[in-house]
Amino acid sequence: MARFMGLADAIASSVRDGQTVALEGFTHLIPFAAGHEIIRQGRRDLELVRMTPDLVYDQMIGAGCARRAVFSYAGNPGVGLLRRLRDAVEHDWPRPLEVEEHSHAAMAAAWDAGAANLPFAMLRGYLGTSLPEVNDRIRSVTCPFTGEELAAVPALRPDVGIVHAQRADRAGNVLFEGIVGVQKQVVLASTTSIVTVEEVVDDLDAPGMNAVVVPGWAVDVVVEAPGGAAPSYTHGYYDRDNAFYIAWDQIAADRERFTAWMDEHVLQEAPA
């Protein structure tokens, strides 16, 4: 049964140095508040898993939390590059960053396999690309029925998976609406799952019987964190702050400016 906790306690009790941690959300419902709390608590040597590292991992990598990143698209969508991730890969600042790079199709399948308790995911993928040459976790399997060779990647099973959702009820049942990404897969694939929500309500008020609701008994921790996905967004609550995503390109372009921004907006902020 889901436990309700404050954000600082949830992170302190679940996230340890050196663990594999996934903060997911496909452009929508990115758990920024949780990422900022991990930065404030000074976690180090994390293996960070996310299909699109986005600004949240740019910030965590720039703050020195990560030793490794597993991803499939490391850009600031529609804007350009992730400059802190780039600086870590190109110049080892603030520390070297090992990367394991996939395609979206493979990572999505790997999340699905993790939720399904399978050891690996298979797909018709990676044909003719250089990615298998630089990532030895992209391998192949042969279909036992047809002989077709298919790409295989390991299932994703992080120590801690963190996602954001619209709301939870008092039993910890969680509702996801809009672009649901891999939110459900992450909750089910992770050893410990934390869901931050805009609000905890008496009635979940799900829009229909096939809404994406993850039962509270499948969630470990629920944290009420209003605004916890900003500057990404929570459908029905607030929009994506596209102006900030554009502005981040300048903030992150310079180490000193980045450090000053993080100090003012993350390190000195009290947790929600």
Add this chain to the structure above:
Amino acid sequence: MSDWTSDEMMTIAASRALSNDDVCFVGIGAPSAACNLARLTRCPDITLIYESGTLGTKPDVLPLSIGDGELAATATATVSVPEMFRYWLQGGRISVGFLGAAQLDRYANINTTVIGDYADPTVRLPGGGGAPEIATQCQKVFVTVKHRARAFVEQLDFVTSIGFGPTGQERAQLGITTAGPTLVVTDLCVLEPEQGSNELVVTRLHPGTTREQVTEATGWPLRFATEVGTTDEPSDEELAVLRELHRRTEEAHAAR
């Protein structure tokens, strides 16, 4: 009308390649503008799909990311990302994939991963995202990219997604049955793969562009088709709709 920019010509020429019954997997940036311009002009019934899981989306402004709320709010249906890639893309439901590129070679292989050595890159680019499988699983692929010698290169530093392969023949040899990149639209011209060799050749020049300009902006010895046509100038309607779309988009992205 002659008062248009080469960027506008690129978007408009790319939009003309789409048809009303296409089911189109849309990349962000220039492809997104072209696909929505098509929807707002000649192709009101075109199905636009973004990799975030939005099927049949009809955004009023261009999304900044592939997952803006506008895309979900205006979609016929929104599905999870594993379903998007497994059922809809791998399932063979998409007629056209529309991609951009950082580097492209003469066989329309694309690099969006690194410039320089992978382990010690000069520039770390965003990487593939959906492109490696879009390139092989859509029935055909259109590419739109600005024509510059640093983008149109002799040798890719990394193959993020396959066009026709290193010598133009590997796509078929790998058993990929989809058509691949049948069209490349730049701000200067239109290129198509030559029958047999699959080498990109210029088939149309945009109005006012010379062969010398295009050759100069290409990093390999560029060839031209036997007959090179001229792209029709942007119509008043195309320009008006595209400019209004960009105006709405800029206004929306600047606001909070």
